[in-house]
Amino acid sequence: MPRLKYASVARVVVILGLFCLWLQIMLSASSGGMYREGEELMNANDTSEQVLALVPPELHKYLTVHPKNSTANSTEKISYKNITDIKRAIQRCNDAQLIHNEDIFGPVQNDTIIIAIQVHTRLTYLRHLIVSLAQAKEIDRTLLIFSHDYYDEEINALVRSIDFTKVMQIFYPYSIQTHPNEFPGMDPNDCPRDTKFDQAVKLKCNNALYPDLHGHYREAKYTQTKHHWWWKANRIFNQLQSTAGHTGMVVFLEEDHYVAEDFIHMLGLLKSTADKSCPQCEILSLGTYLKTYQYHVNSDKVEITPWHSSMHNMGFAFNRSVWSNIMELQEQFCAYDDYNWDYSLLHLSQNRPGREKFKVILCKGPRVFHIGECGFHHKKSNCNASTVISKVQKLLVNAKPYMFPTRVSATVTAGGAKHNKKLVKGNGGWGDIRDQELCANMTRIGRQARRNIYYA
Known part of the structure; x- marks a missing residue:
């Protein structure tokens, strides 16, 4: 009897141990590390037949995953060049300001529609965004600017393979990837997020005097998104030679968006309606x-x-004159204690001296969709990209008879309570003086000459 009890206890211990190991693996997979959160959960090597069936065969190339020469499992990070090499590659690309396919589709004009796409590491989503862009009518009249905060050869190769319009890549140069152990990444002597103020002062950690409004210290993986968005907008409007005289619309997308085939057509209708009626x-x-x-x-x-x-904040667009209005309040944007770029813009909108809040004209039948089921703010248990993408594809197939309207009718609303609620304070995460100063310094970089750099 004692032996049976011992065996039972041993089995329980083994089962608990295996459960803990499984739980640790699952937690690791769900968080995805600093750079590939959720990517492995989406089974990047398996785009479902259901999804492929609704993608034209000539566009399957954007969904093709090329196997790597490695037996490592999907949770292991890819081996990249060292940081010095990555920094040099980023600087070369940013200096070159190279526009791919310009020889085919012609140079950028002042009224060219620019589509600015913020890219992190979610390659599966990015593939499907590109497929949706490829199917959009009049896409060949646009310039796609992919703005990256992570240098990845596979992502770069995918972007460079785009052959249906003009393409540029820009790289956020102050990323966590290129600064892993120093600001704007996490310095080893930075205060841990939940350290109490008095304890932080005793520890003499770098940012002890600058917790956010909730008493927390900065987390680089969250502050990076606002920095990247602000840098990208400044880069496009203030620094690129090809956009020096640009007066057209800049559409802001993210890697986990998906567009309808008439989204450019609808953009034109929104603009003409706004010009006439609003x-x-x-x-x-x-x-x-x-x-x-x-x-x-x-x-x-x-x-x-x-x-x-x-x-x-999804698939929204504005032009240089609106950007100039934002720039007038750049200090407020950079000082506002909120790690979200969109809430920081809302703060500006609600505090414009002598002016009303931003007004938006929007499609009641959306032409841009969010397909990202995983990420910092969307950690669902089912993170299979194909499931969501299939739903959007079917939705658009059913909506096809109603696409490309010849005209639109507009209604004016005052907005609900959520629209008009005054922001009392931000969401925090942006109390560190270093973040505020880095943000402010991004607007002080002048326009850079475009260099003709040729790659071997």
């Missing part, structure tokens, strides 16, 4: 966060309402 509408929005979609009712309807960050 000159005070400074922002156009192609995406909204809806739970149900009724294209038979809303495909040709647009709404004019106060702009709100969490509702109108």
